[in-house]
Amino acid sequence: MATLTLAAAPAPGIAAGLLSALALVLAAAFVFARLAQRVRQPVVVGEIVAGVVLGPSLLGLLPGNPVDLFFPEEVRPYLQVLSQLGLVLFIFGVGYQFDTSHLRRLGRRITAVSLGSVALPFALGAGLAVALAPWLDRSDMKTDGLLVPALFLGAAMSITAFPVLARIIGERGLHKDRTGAVAVACAAIQDFLAWIILAVVVALANSTGPWPLARMAIISAAMLAGLIWVVRPALVWALAPERTWSGSMVTHAVLVVGLLVSAWATEAVGLHAVFGAFAFGAVVPRAQVDASAPEVPERIEQASLLLLPVFFVVTGLSVNVGGLGGDGAVILLAVLVVAVAGKFLGAAGAARLTGATGQEAAVLGVLMNARGLTELVILNVGLGLGVLDGQLFTAMVVMAIVTTVMTGPLLDRFHRPPEASTAGDPARRDEPRSLVDLSSRREGDG
Numbered sequence: 001m002a003t004l005t006l007a008a009a010p011a012p013g014i015a016a017g018l019l020s021a022l023a024l025v026l027a028a029a030f031v032f033a034r035l036a037q038r039v040r041q042p043v044v045v046g047e048i049v050a051g052v053v054l055g056p057s058l059l060g061l062l063p064g065n066p067v068d069l070f071f072p073e074e075v076r077p078y079l080q081v082l083s084q085l086g087l088v089l090f091i092f093g094v095g096y097q098f099d100t101s102h103l104r105r106l107g108r109r110i111t112a113v114s115l116g117s118v119a120l121p122f123a124l125g126a127g128l129a130v131a132l133a134p135w136l137d138r139s140d141m142k143t144d145g146l147l148v149p150a151l152f153l154g155a156a157m158s159i160t161a162f163p164v165l166a167r168i169i170g171e172r173g174l175h176k177d178r179t180g181a182v183a184v185a186c187a188a189i190q191d192f193l194a195w196i197i198l199a200v201v202v203a204l205a206n207s208t209g210p211w212p213l214a215r216m217a218i219i220s221a222a223m224l225a226g227l228i229w230v231v232r233p234a235l236v237w238a239l240a241p242e243r244t245w246s247g248s249m250v251t252h253a254v255l256v257v258g259l260l261v262s263a264w265a266t267e268a269v270g271l272h273a274v275f276g277a278f279a280f281g282a283v284v285p286r287a288q289v290d291a292s293a294p295e296v297p298e299r300i301e302q303a304s305l306l307l308l309p310v311f312f313v314v315t316g317l318s319v320n321v322g323g324l325g326g327d328g329a330v331i332l333l334a335v336l337v338v339a340v341a342g343k344f345l346g347a348a349g350a351a352r353l354t355g356a357t358g359q360e361a362a363v364l365g366v367l368m369n370a371r372g373l374t375e376l377v378i379l380n381v382g383l384g385l386g387v388l389d390g391q392l393f394t395a396m397v398v399m400a401i402v403t404t405v406m407t408g409p410l411l412d413r414f415h416r417p418p419e420a421s422t423a424g425d426p427a428r429r430d431e432p433r434s435l436v437d438l439s440s441r442r443e444g445d446g
Contacts, residue, residue, distance in 0.1 A: 017075040022082075022310070024070055028054055029309035040162050040408050040423060044308075045374050048401055051312025056320040071317065083314040086307025086430040087377060088277040092259040093301045094163055094374075095281025098188055109354040111180055114189040116350030118158045121342030122197070125157030126150040128338045133394065135327055142386025148205050152387045155197040156379060156396060157342055160187040161372030161404065168370065168407060174415070183367040187346070191374065198378060199275055204272040205385040216270050223265060224279060231258070239288040242351045251293035254318050255284065255300065272381050299357040308373070315376055318383060319394045332395040339399050340406075343369040375400035 028050040036046030038347045051061060060067045071079065129150040143149060172270075174180030203216045235258075259280045266276035270327055289296060348365030350412060356364070379396050382388045388396070 002378060004388075006280040014078070016367060018078050020073055022077060025054070025309050025313050026306075029312070030381050039074055041279040041405060042167055042372070044164055045401065045404055046401055047309050048315075048373070048376065048404075050309065050310050051314075052319055052397070052401070053316070054313050054320070055316030057317070057322055060320070061322060067317070071313070076314075076317070079310055082307055083311035084273065086304050086311050087380075088259060088263040088273050089300055089304035090308055091274045091277040091377065092255075092281040093297065093304060094276035096284055096297055097163070097166075098282050098285065107182075109356065110189070110190075112354045113182065113347050113364055114186045114193070115345035115369070117160070117186065117343055118190045118193050118304075120346030120349075121157040121339070122154035124338045125155075126154035126344040127333060128157075129153040132331060132334065136392060137389040140386070140389035141417055143205055148201060149386075149387045151197065151201045151204070152382050152385070153392075155201055156375065156382065158194040158197070158337055159375050160190055160343070161370050162191050163374070164189045164372030164404060165367055165370050167409075168238050169352075169367070170413060173413075174367075174411075179363050180367075182351075183364055186364070186368065188409060190368075191280045194378075195275070195278065196235050198381065199271060201387070202271050202275075202381065202385065205387060209287075212277040215300075215374075218277075219269050220266070220271060223269070223276075227262070227279055227283045231280070232285065235283070236288055239285065239292055241288065241292040246292045251289060251296045252299065255296060258284075259300075260328055266285075269294060272384075274377060274381070311380075312376070315380060315397065318328070318390070319397050320390070321394060321398060324391060328391040328395065329360055331391055333397055335392075335395045335399045336352035336402060339371075339403055340369060343403075349350045352367075361442070362414040363411065366407055370404050370407040371400040372398060372404045386411055 029047045032046035032050035033043040034046070036043055036049070054067075054070070056067055059070075068311070127150075129152075130146055133146055133149075141149070162184075166184055168174075168179045169184060199220070203213055203220070206216070213353065234335070235254070238254065240246065259277050262276035262280035263273035264299070266279075267273040344365035346365075347368040348361040351361040351364045352358070379388070379393060379400070383393050
């Protein structure tokens with residue numbers, strides 16, 4: 001048994017390389033997060049930029065190949081595992097904070113803006129995939145034909161980063177007015193729709209024919225039904241505060257084991273692990289958890305925040321902005337135009353048709369355009385599926401950063417925050433979970 005343990009463990013040199021890489025990643029993430037705060041950007045923007053900086057785009061330009069020095073090939077598989085762990089922990093939190101009451105209490109404006117800011121970006125993204133087909137490097141892609149890449153790019157363009165958006169709204173005091181409440185509800189709904197589309201894309205990409213696709217769909221539907229009709233009631237009973245075993249330790253174990261098993265199950269079926277983590281988070285009974293161990297979701301979130309910078313670096317290692325070249329620059333420009341126009345026009349146009357003022361419509365259009373971390377999650381799924389080539393992946397990552405960074409300055413242009421805002425309170429800026437909760441509780445105002 002001792003031999004098996006030693007064989008399964010990383011070599012001493014790999015362990016040392018992994019530890020030094022983690023130290024560099026966390027230090028860079030901290031520095032860039034602080035810089036992002038100084039220029040009134042969400043912390044996640046700084047961490048994403050840190051991941052890109054540590055890759056070929058900037059660090060790789062220095063002599064001596066420092067990227068391979070700090071992140072050698074034998075260390076990268078371990079970084080990939082840690083990044084996936086951080087990712088499923090984070091996506092569990094997104095599912096846990098997702099309020100399904102948005103789907104039951106849809107106002108006319110929320111419905112219109114949600115559908116408009118999904119339908120138009122999806123159509124433009126799918127059309128862009130067709131237009132860019134002659135420019136793509138097929139050797140980087142695993143799929144034949146245009147159907148799957150077109151559907152994927154449409155879904156990727158439809159995403160709004162719900163966690164980042166809720167944080168921006170909370171920091172700027174927008175949760176106090178109708179527009180902010182509508183924006184949070186719309187982001188939750190359209191991301192729900194985009195995840196469904198992405199699940200279909202993943203199933204299509206991983207299937208080899210109609211029967212494997214049907215089997216994957218049947219198993220996925222059965223798993224979802226099991227989570228809703230079996231797992232959720234079991235959790236309601238097991239996590240009730242009146243149980244003798246109720247408490248932080250049991251709740252923590254149940255949630256972590258549950259999210260990991262759900263992530264493994266969807267990965268085994270052929271979907272990505274993030275679907276299982278999100279679905280499990282969405283069915284966890286918040287009332288029982290908040291009553292018996294409210295600190296547990298925050299602990300899981302803190303663990304994800306520690307590991308997410310690793311995810312950004314793993315993403316950044318696949319991004320080379322300097323290697324885009326002339327064709328890549330054209331692709332990047334097209335991606336930016338389609339992304340911004342699709343989201344802004346889809347959301348603002350739908351808002352105006354439902355009676356919103358010009359200012360309200362513009363604010364909604366700006367907010368719906370923020371992609372953030374959620375976009376990177378989607379793009380990494382697409383890169384793993386082989387539906388993107390290197391240039392398009394890099395262009396989409398840059399688009400995710402640009403559309404998130406531009407949200408703050410454009411809000412300054414179109415919306416004047418109230419004086420009593422949380423933007424100047426550093427303590428509130430460091431509590432993304434409470435900001436999401438605060439914004440989510442306002443959905444009835446929309």
